[in-house]
Structure formats: structure tokens, C-alpha cells
Amino acid sequence: MSKLQTLSGAFDWRAEAIDWPVTTDVGPGLAGVVAAETRVMWLDPSSGELAYRGVPIDALASSPDFEATAHLLITGRGPEEDPGGLANFRHQVRSSRLLPPDVVDLVRSLDPATHPTRILRAGVSALGCHELSVDDDLSGSRQWRELRIVGQVASLVGEICRHRNGLGSRAPEEGCSLSEGVLAALNDRRPEPDEIRALDLLWVLYAAHGLDAPTFTSMVVASCLADPYYNIVAGLSALRGPKTGGASESVLDQLLPLDNPGAAEAWVRKAIDSGETIAGFGHRAYHMPDPRVVILRKEVAAMARSRGRSELFEIARTVESAVTRELAPKGVFINVNFYGALLFHLLGAEPPLAPCLIAVGRMAGMAALVSEALDNIRLYRPLSRYVGVGDRTP
């Protein structure tokens, strides 16, 4: 048995092995609890380091390639290490984008104004009915490993974008990358190179982030040996939550109506005074600004400048400084959703599409973490303590 940490003291979230059972502090929302061992990713709350399979996030972000990152997360092998494997993987992911016509019909039968994450959930559920029959071993990790899921979700998101924008169904061009396919569907035109780069970057940064609520939901469901599509439906249910991926939508809802930096400053003051939640700030994982923010801020600045939207960046910068000035002393720091959402917006996404677009990137991390967990998982079954009324009779 090992004692792992105290909430106040420093603790190394890296070990050679865990000797169960463990003793830790348990904070609200299970902060500080060790719910899994993983070789997939590493994030250090005190130094702000984030690495996938030992590769620092900065290195992955410098020439972003989502498919290569997904391959790295799931197999643990980098592009130099296994070029053949990566080529196969790209082929597999891209060719899994062809959806059954019934699934496309189901998506298109829904009101285009429905929240995209709900349509995505219905689409994934229907897809699962086509992919797996009652006689299959539903609990297997095969679907995760084969990674059809990542391509399928990307394709569904593309269809949902087109449906929302009143465009007819169109499958992604054969052989184009996942990001090219989704951008083409979103804007109904061939994407620019800097757009492809930006979406790859977003997906790389959003791919995995420890046991955040959507991933942990999926792991708990997987631990009951549910089928992978049920895991994703459950994970997407959490991802939409306004306190997780859904915050990206709220960021845009809050920022886009602001006309200039002055108005932004005034809005922040008012929001803080009235105790309103400011989306894009606050996170559990780090005791400092999220390392992904620096990367995204630079990218948003460049994209805004080249699109003649520098004012939007200035407004965002103003909000960031004003909120940081007020809340950083209280330990509330900017998180990935703030500039992440803005970048999705600059790529042409309306606010409700942001959580859906995040979901594509997140599938890679979920596939990696869930399939890893399936190998040595035990049913998640914690306890609660009864504090209610004593015996009574009807």
C-alpha cells in the first residue's frame, strides 16, 4: 500500500507502478483521487508540463498533424518509429468516413437547429447499431483500436455542419485528411492551408487531457463492458456540459457581442461584480495557466490578423487581462476553451458547433485511454455514505 499525496504538498503524478490500494486526499469532485494508471499521457499540475506518450505538447503543436498524433496516442508509436503503421492508420481512418445511408438520413431527418452535439450523439448511436450486431462481442476494444470511430465521428460532424448550414449531404473527398474533410463540409469550399493547420492544431491540443469528465464517463461505462458506441454516447453527453466542452460555446456567446476593447473591459467588471461565470477560465488540472493557452493565443492572433479580424483578438486579449488581473490571485486561470473557441470561430464555426468540433479531437484520446483501460480494468464502483433519515414505516 502506498501513500501518494496530500492536497497541500507536492506530489509526483508519475510513478513506475502503483501498489494498490493507495491512500490519498480526496477533494470535492474527486480532486486528488487516483482513478487509473496510464501510459498515454502525462500532465503535471505544478510545472504545467503536458506530454502525449512522452512527447511534449509543444513539439506536437509545432507542425500539427492530428492523424499522426491520434496514432501516437493510441499505439504509442511516433511517425519516425513506425511510418508504415501511420500510413495504414491514415488510410483506415480516412476510409472509415463513408457512413451508412440510413445514418445520414437519420441526421438529416432532425431539425437543423437542434443542438449539434445532440445530433452527433444520435448519429453515433445509430452508427453503433450498424457497426455491431447483437451477436458481436460488444465489449471488445477492437473498434477503438481500429480507430474507425475517429474517422466516423469526423465524418458525422461534417454532415452535421452541412445539414445545419442548409447544404445537402456530401461525403468527404477520398484521401483528404480528416481536418480538410471537416473544413470543406463546414464552409462548403476547399480549405486554405492555414485553416487546415489550425484545425489540426486544435485537435492535437484537445485530443487528450487526463481523466476529464467526458473521458472518465467513458471509462466508467467501458468498465461495465458496454459497447464502444455506448461509451461515446455517454462521453458526448458529458462533453456538452457547460462546465466542460460546452464552455467553448459559452466563450463565443460571451465574446462575440462585445464591440471593442472598452466594452470588453466594462463587461468583465460587470460580470465579476455580479458573480457571473466567465467561460474559458478556471480549471482543476493546473495550479497555473494551461500550457495549451500560449500556443493557441499565438495562433488566434495570426489567424485574426490575416482575416482582418484583429479587433476580435484585441477584445479577447482585453478580457483575458482583465479577468486574469481579478481572478488569478484567487487561483482561477485561463483555460484551453478561451482561445480554442475563438479559433474554431475564425475557422467558420458558429458557437454551438464548437463542442462538436472538439469531440473529433477528443475521440483520439478517448480511444487511447479507454482501450488501455479495457486491458486491465475493474468495474468502477465507489461508495456513498448514508446520512438520511432513520427507519420509518409507510
Next chain:
Amino acid sequence: MIGNGPVCAEQTYGRGLAGLVVGDTAISEVDGIRGRLLYRGYPVEQLVGRTSFEEVAYLVLFGEMPDASRLADWTAELVRWRHPPEAALDALQRVPARAHPLAQYRTMMTVAACHIPEPENTELDAQWRRPARILSWTAGLAAYAIRHLQGLAPVAPRDDLGYAANFLYQTLGEPPSEEALEAFEASLVVQAEHGLHAAAFAALIVISTGADLGSAVLAGMGALSGARHGGANQLCFEMLARLEGPEHARVWALEALARGHRFPGFGHRVYKCPDPRVRSLEPYAEALLASRGQKKLWHTYLALREEVEGALGAKGIYANVDSITGLLYHPIGLPVSAFPIPFCLAIQTGWMAHCLEYLPDGRVIEPGAVYIDPE
């Protein structure tokens, strides 16, 4: 739950968070040592036969037995939501019949969720109005799915019937007999809540993100659909149906025990003693099977239970609720593949109660993971 007061104590726990106390609850007490299950202080065996599922659902969700006027309002609310969106029913035409029944049911739920007006999804106040809609929509969808599996046309709901009676009516196409209804209602009552099992935990994580109650229920359903969690009542019934009678059951059980067979419907993560839900339901199963001329099946069950508990009881393995519900659902007329459905309908009450209890100021549930350095 953990939202209602800080829990910062040091705790010791194992893999799968075994032994970790996530927080406090006032919903149910599951005592695995003494074999007791209490909803809001009421022992379940005292609720069985005295209270309807509607009353128990209200008790579990809101903390008190409803008085006459509250019960009338709650019942009216449940009746009001008996018509799930047509589109959710139509969705079944777009999925292959060979898909798992729970995957088909899931697809109907996800499509139904697309028809809930958007602002309701994230407003806290709205969450409190949602349980009735979820309980009634899911019952209607499940009844439709079960008929669809059998190639039968849907049956419209009847407003004059209670929750349990209407579900059976919509599933079987005719109102249930009095004894079938009593037995079915009892099975819903004892399965309405069972602490923080894996499915309830999954629902709790989803609600902690600020998502809506329907999304939380979907996650719970996902957990329940897994082979480790739900579906054991179907497997247990199939085992019993294969046995030719009590004598065969004893011979087979001894032989199976000798080779270390794991019996579906026996053994429980919490109860290391007889499951209180089994004792409550047995009289209904016995009476129902007797009235249908299937006494032999009842004695087969008894013989198997005696042999298995006789051999394994000392190790804490006893018949659990999944051993008995099939013996109610079969004489009532439900197809075997539909046996897991009533459990889903009942237990979601408990998940929603846990979610509502967690909501007021619960933090997002995000534990940590230790990185195992491959170097």
C-alpha cells in the same frame, strides 16, 4: 453528495475506486451485511405491495411519500409525457434489426433528446421538472422497442392506467391481470434505487458537468448495457428454462459447482447475505407461476437456489434480484430479450435522484491518473 459539503479527508481505496466514499447521500441505505435496503428510511419489503411505483418514484426523487394532492399532480405529470416524439419511434426504421435491443433503445432515446427545447437543457430549475418526462418517455419507447422486436404494431398509451399497468398494456397489447400487475409493480418498486452502483456513478459524472438529466440517464444506460452490469436476469432465466425440473436442477447444480461454474443471478458486489429484494419478490413469482400452471419452474428455481446457496452461502454468494425477476416477467408474457428493460425503467429513478441531490453545488467530477513512465 460530495457537492453538499467539502470532503477533503484522506482515504484508502483500491482499483476501480473500490472502497472510496464519494460523498454523502440521503436517498438509500444499502446494507450488504444485514441484507437491508431502505429508500429514504423505508425498508423496501414494507413498500412492496403497499405502494405504487409512482409513489415510490416520488419518494426516491423528492424525499417524502406524496400526500394525495401531490400524488395526483405527479401522476398527471407522468401521464402527460406518455407520448414520446414520433421521430424517436421512426428512428427504429433506420437501424438494422440485428442490432442489440439496448442499442436500438439508446438510439430512440438520443433522437427523443433532440426534441427537447434547448434552453431547458441547461437550466437548473428545469432539471427538477425532467424526471416525469424521462420516466414516461422511456417507458413508451421501451414498449415500442419490445413490440418492434417481435414484429408487432405499436399500441397507444391509456391515460386511465398507472405507470406499470400502462407499460404492460403498451407492451403486451392488453391490460394485465391483477396478479400480473401486482407482481410487475413490486418488481419496479424494489428496483427503483440501489445506491451508487457503476451506472449511477456514470450518471453523476455527466450531471456534474452541468449537462441535463436525460444525458445523465443515457450514460447510466450505457453502463447498464455492459455485460458486467445489466442483463443477468435474462441469463439466469435462460439457465432455469434449460433445466427439466427440480431433480435435474440439483444434479446439474452439483456438477456445475464442482467445476467452479459462475451462476448468473447469484452473488453481489454489496450483499454478502440474502438479497432483501429476492425475499420480497419470491411470493409473487410463486403465485404467478402457480396460476399459470408452471409450478415446476418455481420448484426448479428453489432447488437450484438451495443447492447454490448451500454450497456458496458461506462465501457470501446468494441469489440476487436478477435470479427472480425473470420468473415474474416470463409468466407476465414479456419476451426473454426484454427482461433487462423493466430494470432500466425502474433504476433510472435512483440515478435521477442522485443527480438532483448532487446538482445544487456539485463540482465537476474529474479524478486524476498516475502516469506510468515506460522508461
